[in-house]
Amino acid sequence: MVSQSVAENMLETEVYLRLETTVQSRADHVETVLKEYGVLTETLAAGNPCKDMVDESKDYAERMKQINRRINNTIDTHNEISRIRVLDENGTVIASSHADVGLDRSTDDIFSKGKNGVYIGDLHTSRFTGITVLSASAPILVNGEFAGVLVINYDAEKKLFEIATERTGLGDTGEIYLVNDDGYMITPSRFVEGAVLETKASEIIHHPEDACDNTAAMTTNYQGTSVLQVHKHIDEMDWVLVAEMSEEEALAPVAGLTRVALFTIIALLLVGTIVAIAISGNITEPLIRLRKGVEAIEAGDQDRRVGTDAEDEVGDLSRSFDRVFGEIKESRVELEEYNTNLELQVEERTRKLAESEKYLKELVDKLSISQESLSAPVVAVWDGILALPLIGMIDENRITTIMETLLSEITRTQSDVVILDVTGVHEIDTYVTNQLIKIVRAAQLLGATCIVTGVGPESAHTLVDLGIDMSELLTRRTLQEGIRHALKITGGLTRELPD
Helix, strand or coil, X not given: CHHHXXXXXXXXXXXXXXXXXXXXXXXXXXXXXXHHHXXXXXXXXXXXXXXXXXXXXXXXXXXXXXXXXXXXXXXXXXXXXXXXXXXXXXXXXXXXXXXXCCCECCCCHHHHCCCCCCEEEEEEECCCCCCEEEEEEEEEEECCXXXXXXXXEEECCCCHHHHXXXXXXXXXXXXXXXXXXXXXXXXXXXXXXXXXXXXXXCCCCCCHHHCCCCEEEEEECCXXXXXXXXXXXXXXXXXXXXXXXXXXXXXXXXXXXXXXHHHHHHHHHHHHHHHHHHCCHHHHHHHHHHHHHHHHHHCCCCCXXXXXXXXXXXXXXXXXXXXXXXHHHHHHHHHHHHHHHHHHHHHHHHHHHHHHHHHHHHHHHHHHHHHHHHCCCCEEEECCEXXXXXXXXXXXXXXXXXXXXXXXXXXXXXXXXXXXXXXXXXXXXXXXXXXXXXXXXXXXHCCXXXXXXXXXXXXXXXXXXXXXXXXXXXXXXXXXXXXXXXXXXXXXXXXXXXC
8 A cells, every 4th residue: 555655664764763863872972981991091001100110210119019009099990990901011911900910912902002002902801800891002101202001901881781782762672782893793682692792793784984974774683683774883993883673663553553444444345335235226326425535535635524414324334434534544643643752752862961971071171170270279378488288199290380380479479488288199209209309499499498298107108218319308297387487487476376
């Protein structure tokens, strides 16, 4: 029937549009997760513990202590990370969260490709943890020169699998899964147990030049089922994200409506035939008019009415036709409303995902602004006395900010004493001490005396073990003692300060 074909085409197009919206949303989410993994790996590789670990000029025991602490803290705060390794410039594991120190990984892609920049490998099963992971690597640079590689394993079940197994908008037979370059499924199947890296998906033809487009097709999937399928290429990896729904479920509303209409028409035609045989020829003309009305309805005139007020069999039959075709029209309206509601649900889900991503970006921007404003907070605690409380980790970028801010404030306020309070600094090592000495010397050139306060017992022990020359630093145990000493230097009040 023409009307059935038109309805099937309309519904098929609607399902394709819904699948395209879903696959695009999930693909964007997957790409966001991959970018997060790359940024986190690169950030950790640029940290002092990794740099010191591959620098053989540093004390070995202290290097191991710092890197193990950084590895444990990172795994504790990121539940998606299952394993961390540091490889030297020759590809040998020199530090790890697992028992693989000393193994040679120089021939692995994760090392050879990670030497030149951030690299994310394909999904695989970890030999140490036995879980499906995604490995990312980044180079470790010391003084701008390659010195090693940091490798991090991310548990695929924590984020990637969650994205693929979300069932919103997929009905009873629909599913979403990722396929690697070899054609194997790398996320769980909704219908086949143990499909990850074991089940080969049906052939997916996707050309690189069409990587930015969604490709839709009617095909047979890996279970041998006829499905409506849409797939999207993942730009960062050689993967394809597939969304599909069985043809039977997609076209079920049209099939049911067609059966009802067909059975109804057949029944009515049988009744009409019996009536025509049973009664005389004086009802031939009303039957002809009835037939023409039915033909007009079948031709697409949905508003046509054939019912009459006659209290006979022909009148009853004509009114039955009106009632049946009215029900068919209502069913069609319900089907259109059903499709509209599905589209609204998909749009709402997409909107919520977009809002979540926007919120995360705003949060990251706010944190960056807060961190920059707190990186060097210079406070005037007394006339001629400045205090600079240092909190968190101190790296090259932050040292530059601290130096510029402090020297500018000394010049602006014409202060004589500067108190550097390091109570909140996580680690005071060789690098931090040398930078403090540079700050002291720069302040002295401007005529200001520097007092360092808040050096903890553990940091003091570390500095002594490393043999660092602290003779240029004037130190006091606490900030209060530092202020008292500063008052003596400036000749200010010497009253007892609160602890």
